[in-house]
Each structure stands twice: as C-alpha cells, then as structure tokens.
Amino acid sequence: MSLGGYAGKLLRVNLTTGKIWSEPWTPEEMRLYVGGVGLGAKILYDEVGPRVNWDHRDNRLILATGPLAGLPVWGTGGLTVVTRGAMTNGATSTQANGFFGACLKFSGYDAIVIQGQAPRWAYLYINDDVVDLRDARHLLGKDTWETQDALSAEHGLSGHQLSVYSIGPAGENLVRFAAIQGDYGHVASKNGCGAVMGKKRLKAVCIVRGTRALAAADPRGVIQAADDIAHDLKTDPSARSLYEWGTLPAVVGLYKMGVLPIKNYTTNLAPPNVNMADWEGPKLRQGFDHRGHQCSACGMHHCHMQVIPKGKHKGELVDEPEYEGWSGAGWAIGCTDPTAVAWLNTRIDRACVDVNEFGWLCGWVMEGIEKGFITKAQLGFDLGWGDAEGANRLLQMISHRKGFGDLLAEGVKRAAEKLGGAAQDAAIYTVKGASPRGHDHRARWDEMLDTCTASTGTLESGIPVHVTEVGLPPRINPFNGEEVARQVAGILGRRHFEDSLGACIFTTRTRLENMCRALSAATGWNYTVTESVSFGRRTAAILRAFNLRCGIGPDVEYPSKRYGSTPTDGPAKGQAVGEQWEKMLDTWYGLVGYDRKTGKPKPETLKKLGLDWLLKDLWGKKR
Amino acid sequence: MKVLKIVPEKCTGCLRCELACSYVQTGAFQPAKSVIRVSPYEGHTSYAPYTCTQCAEGWCMTACPVGAITITAAGAKDVVDDRCVGCKLCTIACPYGTIFYDHDTRKAFKCDLCGGAPACADACPTAAIVYAEAETADWLADFAVERSARLLAIGAR
Numbered sequence: 001m002s003l004g005g006y007a008g009k010l011l012r013v014n015l016t017t018g019k020i021w022s023e024p025w026t027p028e029e030m031r032l033y034v035g036g037v038g039l040g041a042k043i044l045y046d047e048v049g050p051r052v053n054w055d056h057r058d059n060r061l062i063l064a065t066g067p068l069a070g071l072p073v074w075g076t077g078g079l080t081v082v083t084r085g086a087m088t089n090g091a092t093s094t095q096a097n098g099f100f101g102a103c104l105k106f107s108g109y110d111a112i113v114i115q116g117q118a119p120r121w122a123y124l125y126i127n128d129d130v131v132d133l134r135d136a137r138h139l140l141g142k143d144t145w146e147t148q149d150a151l152s153a154e155h156g157l158s159g160h161q162l163s164v165y166s167i168g169p170a171g172e173n174l175v176r177f178a179a180i181q182g183d184y185g186h187v188a189s190k191n192g193c194g195a196v197m198g199k200k201r202l203k204a205v206c207i208v209r210g211t212r213a214l215a216a217a218d219p220r221g222v223i224q225a226a227d228d229i230a231h232d233l234k235t236d237p238s239a240r241s242l243y244e245w246g247t248l249p250a251v252v253g254l255y256k257m258g259v260l261p262i263k264n265y266t267t268n269l270a271p272p273n274v275n276m277a278d279w280e281g282p283k284l285r286q287g288f289d290h291r292g293h294q295c296s297a298c299g300m301h302h303c304h305m306q307v308i309p310k311g312k313h314k315g316e317l318v319d320e321p322e323y324e325g326w327s328g329a330g331w332a333i334g335c336t337d338p339t340a341v342a343w344l345n346t347r348i349d350r351a352c353v354d355v356n357e358f359g360w361l362c363g364w365v366m367e368g369i370e371k372g373f374i375t376k377a378q379l380g381f382d383l384g385w386g387d388a389e390g391a392n393r394l395l396q397m398i399s400h401r402k403g404f405g406d407l408l409a410e411g412v413k414r415a416a417e418k419l420g421g422a423a424q425d426a427a428i429y430t431v432k433g434a435s436p437r438g439h440d441h442r443a444r445w446d447e448m449l450d451t452c453t454a455s456t457g458t459l460e461s462g463i464p465v466h467v468t469e470v471g472l473p474p475r476i477n478p479f480n481g482e483e484v485a486r487q488v489a490g491i492l493g494r495r496h497f498e499d500s501l502g503a504c505i506f507t508t509r510t511r512l513e514n515m516c517r518a519l520s521a522a523t524g525w526n527y528t529v530t531e532s533v534s535f536g537r538r539t540a541a542i543l544r545a546f547n548l549r550c551g552i553g554p555d556v557e558y559p560s561k562r563y564g565s566t567p568t569d570g571p572a573k574g575q576a577v578g579e580q581w582e583k584m585l586d587t588w589y590g591l592v593g594y595d596r597k598t599g600k601p602k603p604e605t606l607k608k609l610g611l612d613w614l615l616k617d618l619w620g621k622k623r
Numbered sequence: 624m625k626v627l628k629i630v631p632e633k634c635t636g637c638l639r640c641e642l643a644c645s646y647v648q649t650g651a652f653q654p655a656k657s658v659i660r661v662s663p664y665e666g667h668t669s670y671a672p673y674t675c676t677q678c679a680e681g682w683c684m685t686a687c688p689v690g691a692i693t694i695t696a697a698g699a700k701d702v703v704d705d706r707c708v709g710c711k712l713c714t715i716a717c718p719y720g721t722i723f724y725d726h727d728t729r730k731a732f733k734c735d736l737c738g739g740a741p742a743c744a745d746a747c748p749t750a751a752i753v754y755a756e757a758e759t760a761d762w763l764a765d766f767a768v769e770r771s772a773r774l775l776a777i778g779a780r
Contacts, residue, residue, distance in 0.1 A: 071652055072642045072746060102638075106654065159663025159670065160638060184667050211655035219646055230748070291668055292635030292749065297642060299748025305668045317668060 003027045004217035005067035005522030006035075011109040011131065013124060015200055016057060016116030020131050022109065031525060034535060035066030036500035037093040037456070039111055040082025041542045044091060047115075050549045054086045054192065055174070055199045057117040063165070063205065064111035066502025069101030070214045070296070073226040073518050074233065075507030077102045077296030079165065079188060080499050085457045086176045086192025087357075087411060088433040090547040093456040093499060094190035096165070097303075098183030099209070101502045102296040103163040106210030118201040123151070123166075127208040136203035143168045143350035144181040151206050166204035167194045168352030170399035174198050175409040177357040177435065178399075181349050185293065185303060185319030189354035191434065191457025192411075221521030225514060230299055232510035238465070239509040241281070246302035246506075247323035248281035251331075254323075255279075257478075258443035258572035261327060263334040263385055264363030265428055265440060265562055268570025274336045279326075287338055290320060295504065302506060308343055312389075318346035327438030328359030333366055334385030344388045344395075351399040357435040360428040361398075361412040362391050373423040379404050411435070413560070428563045432556040434458055436563060443572035445484045448564070449584050452557045453488075455543035461492045466511050470494070470533060479572075481580030482587055489591035493536025500539070537592075538609045541601040544594065545614050554599040557585065624698055626757045627734070627741055629672055633751035636661055636670030643746035644674075647737055658723060658734045659743045659752070672743070672752055675700070675721040675734040679759070683733070686716030691731075697739035702731045 002008030009022045033039040040062040052058045062082040069076045079100040085092035104112070107126050114124075123136040139147050148164040155162060165182030171194035178194030181187045216222045233239045241249045254260045255276060258268045270276055277283070288306035295303060304320035321329065325345035326338075335341055348355050366385050368374030376382050380403050383390040397405030407415050416427030428436060434457045441448035447462050454460030464487060468474050472490040476483040498508040501515065508515060512529045520527045547553075558564070558581070566576040589596040593605030600618045601611070641657035649656050659674035677699050684692040684700060691706035692713065702713075702722075709729040713722050722733040734741075736754075744754040759765065 070642075072639055072646075074748070099638075159667055160636060160661070161663075209654065211653070213645075213649060213651035213653035213656070215651040219650065219652070223643075223646075293668070294635040294637040296637065297639045298635075298637045299639070317666070 002215075003030055004215050004524055005071065005519070006030055007105050007108045007110045007212070007214065009109050011112045011126070013112060013114045013133070014116045015114060015118040015122065015133070015202060018133055020133070025110070030067070030523070034497070034500040035110060035502055036064050036078070036080035037082055037496055038500035038535060038539045040064045040080060040093065041091065041539050041546070043113060044082055044084065045542050045546045048084050048546075050551070052084065054084045054089050054196055057200070058115060059084050059196060059199075061114040061193070061196050061200060061202070062111060063100070063114070065101030065104055066110075066500050067522050068518055069502030070105035071216060071222050071226070071518075071522060072297050073222065073503060073507070074230055075295050075298040075300065075504035076502055077298075078502040078504060079182070080502075081180060081188040081193045083191075083193055083196045084550070085190070086174075086178075086195040087435065088191055088457050088547075088552060090432075090457065090550050090552045091455050091543045092191035092193055093496075093543070094188040094193055094458060095499055095505065096180065096182055096186040096188040097295040097504045098186035099160050099163040099296050100165055100182055100207065103207040103209050105214055106212050107207060108210060108212050112205065114200060114202065117199065121201045121203055123204040123206055124202065125206050128210050128212065139166075139203045140172060141169060144352045145184060145350050147204055148182070148184065151204065155206070155208070157208065161209050163207045163209070164204055167197050168350055168399065170351050170353045170409075171195060171198035172203070173399060173401045173409070175353055175399055175401070176411045176414070177354045179352050179354050181352050184305070185346075185349060186295070187349055187352070187355075189356070194352055216522045217524030218521040222518060225518035225521055229507065229510045229514045229518065232514060233300065233507060236509070239506075242302065242506050242509065243300055245281035245285065246300065246304070246320070248284045248326075250323035251279045251284070251326050252276055252281075254439065256571065258567060258570040259439050259441075261332045261359075261438060261440040264332060264360070264367045264426065265442070265565070266367065268440060268443070268567050268572065271336065279338075284326075284338060285320070288320070288342065293319070298504070298507060300506060306342065308339060311339055313343045316343065318342050319349060321345040324355050324438040328355035329388075329391070332359035332363045332438065333391055334363070335388050335391070336386065337388070340388035344391055347392050347395060351395050353395070353399065354435055356438050357411055358395065359438060360435065361408055361415070362394055364412050364416065364427050365394065365408070367426050368423060371422065371426070373419065373421065373426065416560075425561050427560055429560045430556075430563065431558045431560065432552060440567070440572075441559075441563065442565060442567050442577055443478070443570075443575065445478060445481065445577050445584070446488050448559055448577060449485060449488050449588060452559055453585070453588060455540065455547045459495070460540065461488055461495050463505075464491050465494070465509050467491060469511055469513070469529065479575045481577075481584040485584040485587035486591065489588045492540055492592055493533045496536035496539040497532045500535070534609060538611060541606065541609055541611055541614065544599070544601060545618055548599055548618070554585075554596070624757065625739075625754055626677065627674060627736065627744065628753050628755055628757065630751050630753065631669070631671035633749045634661065634670045634672055635749055635751075636663065637748065639746045639748060640672050640743035640752055643742040647742045648732065656725070658721065658732060672747075673721070674743070676719065677734075677736070678719070682716040682718060683713035683722050686712045688712060695735060695738070697736045699734065699736040701735040702733060704728070704730050707731055
C-alpha cells in the first residue's frame with residue numbers, strides 16, 4: 001500500500017521510441033519533493049542539461065499533480081507543468097486546474113514525465129492501466145475546445161468522465177507563448193509550455209476518470225482540514241470576495257490602486273465614457289447567462305461558463321474571463337466592452353496562447369499603429385485600440401504564424417528587440433523573457449520584483465497571503481522599495497509549497513498551518529509550517545540552480561523600459577520604481593541568501609536547506 | 624419523511640459528493656465506487672447529481688430472488704450483504720439505474736442514506752443536494768411531472 005495521498009507511481013513516456021512505463025517513487029522522495037513543482041524541479045534539474053534547450057527532444061515536459069489532488073479539499077484537481085520553457089529558455093512552473101490531477105491520481109499516477117519527440121502527431125490516452133500513444137493527425141488544426149469535443153465524442157465520454165489537456169493551433173505552430181488548456185477554460189499558460197508540447201508533436205493528454213482508490217492516512221482528518229480551509233475561504237476578508245465572485249472584483253479594486261493596466265501602460269485612467277461601477281464583480285457576472293463550472297471538489301463561486309448575450313457572437317458559449325482575461329483581452333488593449341472581452345478571452349484560450357503576453361503584444365501593436373512604429377502595411381490591416389475583432393484577426397495570424405504574425409509569435413520582447421527604437425521603448429516585458437501578469441506593476445512593485453527575479457517564467461513568490469504567519473508585517477508601503485523587497489523575500493517558498501500540493505492558488509488562500517494539516521492527514525506525516533517554508537525555498541533554490549546552469553543570471557533581472565517606467569497619471573502617478581530598483585535587488589538578494597553578483601544560492605543557504613548535493617555544481621569541488 | 628433532494632440548477636459539477644460517498648462506502652476516496660453520480664447535460668455546461676430516490680415501488684426489492692433488499696430505519700432500501708448472491712437482477716430491474724454491482728465484493732450496492740445522515744448532502748458546497756422532509760418518497764416523479772409541464776408550456780408558447 002502506497003503512502004496516503006499518493007498514487008505512488010510516475011508515468012514515463014518516451015515519444016521518440018513510443019515506450020511507456022511507470023516507475024514507483026519512495027515515501028522518502030515524496031517527503032522531500034512533495035509533488036507538483038517540487039517534484040518537477042528535481043526531475044528537471046536531474047534530466048535536462050544545459051545544452052538541452054526548450055526545443056530539444058530531450059527536454060522534459062512534466063505534468064505533475066500533488067498529494068491533495070483527488071481528495072475532498074477544495075480546488076484540488078491541480079496540474080503543474082514543469083519544463084524548460086520557450087520564453088526564458090529556463091525553468092517553468094505554471095498551473096491549471098479542472099480535473100486533470102484528480103483523474104490522473106484515480107488512474108494510479110502522481111505525474112507524467114514526457115520526453116522525446118513523436119515521429120508523427122500523437123495524443124496520450126490514459127485509462128487506468130491502458131496507456132498508449134494514439135494518432136492525433138485528425139486533431140491537427142483544431143482549437144483546444146474542439147479537440148476536447150472531438151476526443152469526448154471519439155471515446156463516448158462526456159463531462160468529467162474525461163479530462164483533456166491540449167494545445168491549440170498556436171502550440172502546433174510553436175508560438176513562443178503558446179499554452180496548454182484543459183477541461184474548457186483552465187490554462188497552464190506560462191513560459192511557452194504549449195510550444196514545448198508542440199515541439200514534441202504531442203497534441204493532447206486525455207485521461208479517462210480512473211477507477212482506483214486513493215487512500216488517506218487519516219481520512220476524517222482530511223475532511224476536517226478541508227472544512228477548516230473552506231471556512232477560512234468563506235470568512236476571511238482577503239479570500240471572501242474570491243469565494244463570492246472569483247477574480248471579477250479585481251478589475252475595479254486594482255483600478256483604484258493604479259494597478260489595472262490600460263492601453264499598454266500609456267495611462268491609468270478609464271476613458272470618460274466608461275462607468276467603473278459597471279465593472280464591479282456582480283455586474284460583470286450578472287451581465288451574462290452563466291452557470292458554475294467548478295474544478296474538482298471545489299466550493300468557490302469562481303469558475304463559470306457563460307453565454308454571449310448580444311452582438312455578432314450572440315449565443316456562443318465562453319468561459320467567464322478571470323481578472324487576467326478582463327485585463328489582457330480587455331483593458332490592456334483598450335477594449336472596455338465586457339461582451340467583446342469575454343468573447344476574445346475564450347478565443348485566446350482556444351487558439352491557446354498566454355492571455356497576459358497576448359495583451360502586452362496586442363496593446364503594443366495597437367500603440368504602434370497609432371504612433372507609427374508599426375505600419376498598417378506591415379500588419380496587413382488597421383488595428384485600433386479596443387478592436388476585439390481585429391485582435392482576434394491578429395491572434396489567428398500569430399497562432400498560424402501568417403505574415404507579420406510570424407514575428408509576433410516570438411512574443412513582444414523578441415519582436416520589439418527586432419524592431420528596436422520607439423517600438424522597443426514601448427514594449428512591456430522582462431529582460432529575462434517572462435511575461436508580466438495582467439497588472440500595471442508600476443503600482444505593484446512587489447510583483448515586478450518577483451517577476452524579474454523569478455526562476456519559474458512567471459511570478460515565483462506572490463501573492464502575499466497571511467504574511468504574519470511567517471513573521472512579516474501585515475501591511476507595507478507599496479512604494480517603499482525596501483519594504484517591498486522584504487516582503488517579496490520573506491514570502492519566498494510559500495508559492496512553491498502550494499504549487500506542489502495539487503491545489504489551486506485561490507483555495508490555498510488560507511493559513512499554511514491548515515495546508516500542512518491537510519497534508520499531514522493525507523500522508524500521516526507530521527508536516528509543520530517550518531518544513532513547508534523550508535521545502536518551498538529548497539525548490540526555489542533548485543530552480544535557480546537550473547536557470548544558472550542554463551546561463552540565466554542576475555544580468556537579466558530587469559524590467560523593459562516601458563515596464564519599469566513611471567506612471568504619468570492615475571493613483572500611482574510619479575512613483576518611480578526605477579529609482580529604487582537596484583536597492584530592492586540588494587535587499588532581496590541579502591534576505592533570500594543568494595549571492596548578489598553571481599545569483600547563486602550561497603553555500604550556507606544551500607547547507608541550511610539540505611541541498612549539499614548542489615554545492616559542488618554551483619560552487620565547485622572545494623566547498 | 625426525509626429524502627435526498629437534488630436541485631440540479633445549483634450543481635456546479637465539482638463531484639465532491641462522489642468523493643464523500645465513496646469514502647463512506649469504502650473508507651477511501653474512489654469515485655468509481657460512489658453510488659451518487661454526477662452527470663453532465665447540455666455539453667459540458669450543466670451538471671446534476673443523481674442517486675437512488677428510495678422510490679415507493681422499489682423494483683429492486685421486488686426483483687431480488689433472495690430477499691436481500693430491506694428497508695432500513697432511515698427509510699432506505701439497503702442490500703444485506705450476507706444475503707446478496709450477486710445475481711445483478713436488481714441492477715436490471717431498477718428503472719433509474721441507481722443500484723450497482725461491485726466486481727470486488729461481488730455484491731449489489733446502493734444508497735442507504737448513510738443511516739440517516741447522507742455524506743453527499745454534507746459535502747455539497749452549493750446545497751445542490753439536501754436531505755429534507757418531503758411528503759412523498761416519490762419526489763422525483765413529482766419533479767419530472769412538474770418539469771415536463773414546464774417544458775411543454777415553454778414549447779407551446
């Protein structure tokens with residue numbers, strides 16, 4: 001009998017040879033690497049060498065879940081994708097929810113590790129012990145929703161009897177910010193993980209809901225911890241609005257702080273014809289015929305399906321946009337018609353690219369047309385601010401690499417660097433290549449610092465949750481670089497722990513103590529908050545060591561010119577992050593125990609984290 | 624009497640009821656062994672949980688050749704394992720498809736209302752499953768009549 005909470009096996013797939021096998025992992029390894037990004041980081045470090053770039057066949061695509069997936073803790077259908085990603089050509093940790101994790105665990109596996117490149121397009125089919133690679137040529141060109149429809153019909157299964165995670169046309173055509181989407185609306189979007197899957201010629205992973213049992217060491221304890229977590233989510237002021245309305249209230253909330261990105265960071269003020277009261281969470285939801293569409297075991301009123309109520313696309317079924325969608329498919333490109341945003345957002349999920357990067361790219365093109373650094377002739381058509389139909393045309397050009405779309409498919413950083421001059425000055429990116437989240441980080445410095453220093457291809461530490469639990473002050477001045485850096489450094493590790501459990505970022509908005517309790521009840525361990533933080537920091541250090549080995553160091557930990565600029569209007573007007581940047585880095589490096597010059601975790605940091613095995617790799621033999 | 628009532632429009636398809644049910648049945652989490660099952664409707668946009676309604680006629684009881692199905696104190700039709708010979712007649716007789724055969728135990732199994740405190744109702748985060756007083760055990764028939772009337776009325780408009 002395996003350890004409670006775990007299926008006990010990893011599923012290995014070599015696409016080149018077609019060999020599929022399972023390998024057990026030990027309770028000791030489980031305690032050290034937990035699952036999700038913790039497990040993925042170790043496999044990535046061990047198996048992907050510095051010369052194995054993101055598009056090399058030996059790159060690994062690790063689809064991992066965690067010990068809480070499949071248990072009744074809310075929002076535990078989790079998928080974490082770990083790979084060497086196309087945007088940074090470094091480590092990736094990106095999450096999606098839905099039912100992937102639960103289906104995989106009930107099939108008897110904790111993670112899928114994919115290597116090689118299929119000789120022809122294939123999809124991976126998992127039905128308990130029946131695991132095989134099947135011809136996917138008939139699925140080519142289909143978007144992610146069409147792919148799931150087709151596979152459901154093919155296997156005669158519907159709803160949550162089958163969990164399908166696939167790439168769209170963008171992944172097939174190796175768009176650098178292509179994503180992996182599953183179960184109608186859940187996207188692992190960061191660092192071009194969809195391009196990696198496309199390079200491997202793997203169209204989809206399709207899991208029939210398994211029939212196996214998942215035991216817990218103390219099942220009553222798991223249910224009790226789940227109830228306590230649910231209580232926190234329903235009643236804690238910071239989580240309650242998420243419980244009620246998902247991420248919808250963030251639009252107005254962040255606008256008030258100058259964090260809602262508007263028209264490619266050119267302003268922080270809503271246009272005069274827009275009434276922000278129409279953008280309150282309840283208004284956004286009630287503007288559509290909608291229906292809850294929850295992930296495994298989840299009680300949040302978060303994910304919804306909705307119907308386009310009017311206009312050209314009336315009657316189309318879409319996934320209710322998350323805040324990131326309202327921002328990337330909306331405000332960032334100057335689109336303030338909720339119906340148009342909701343429609344475009346699902347087009348992006350279906351073509352399957354990262355909605356954040358698409359927003360920065362599309363907004364940049366729109367600004368370029370307005371200011372002349374990109375011409376209509378170059379683009380092939382006119383594209384003005386807020387034009388959702390035009391944005392979709394751009395999306396299709398990008399996902400099929402047609403015309404100017406071929407350059408744009410490289411992402412805004414590479415496209416802007418190619419064009420140079422005014423075009424480069426207007427582009428929002430990190431020098432490392434990671435896409436910023438759908439925020440105006442010029443008023444949220446913690447996330448800018450986090451995105452630039454991260455080793456995961458996206459935020460690595462944020463969002464701060466119950467920070468007093470790890471000894472940090474409950475509030476900081478968001479424009480005091482020192483305080484910001486202390487917070488970002490202070491919370492390092494928590495995110496890695498959450499992303500190793502197979503749970504959702506929103507349902508882990510409870511105290512660490514509760515998460516540890518759920519993990520202990522599942523496994524029978526006595527897992528403490530201290531161990532969780534130490535585990536998280538250990539994972540962060542492994543990811544950083546991986547990136548350093550890939551040649552990604554402190555020299556690229558900077559925002560682009562526009563991304564790090566000073567807002568000229570709105571609530572954060574005049575707040576200059578650039579002036580405090582170096583000092584923020586100094587403080588952050590000092591507190592996380594990494595060497596400021598080389599970026600390496602210091603020997604004493606490694607020893608403290610139990611990573612003595614990394615000493616030799618990072619610091620040479622003598623240490 | 625108390626019955627398990629389903630409110631389909633409240634179900635979000637999280638399948639937490641299946642986890643809770645399987646835990647009570649087996650001591651582990653195994654939706655394949657749950658006797659409440661969530662079905663999708665209208666593509667992937669709507670879900671509804673579905674289990675034995677403890678219907679008044681009880682065809683499973685009538686069909687059972689060895690009298691293995693009895694009525695418990697909570698009013699549930701329940702399979703007495705010691706008597707069940709695993710012939711599956713009950714699974715064929717049930718018009719609702721809510722009595723199952725377990726290949727491991729080689730017995731029939733079905734909802735027994737958890738002895739009067741159904742775990743599925745407890746686990747449902749949206750109150751789509753409630754254990755409540757009803758005038759008749761055949762609330763499902765009433766529901767069907769009401770729903771058909773409503774749909775027919777819409778169709779007639």
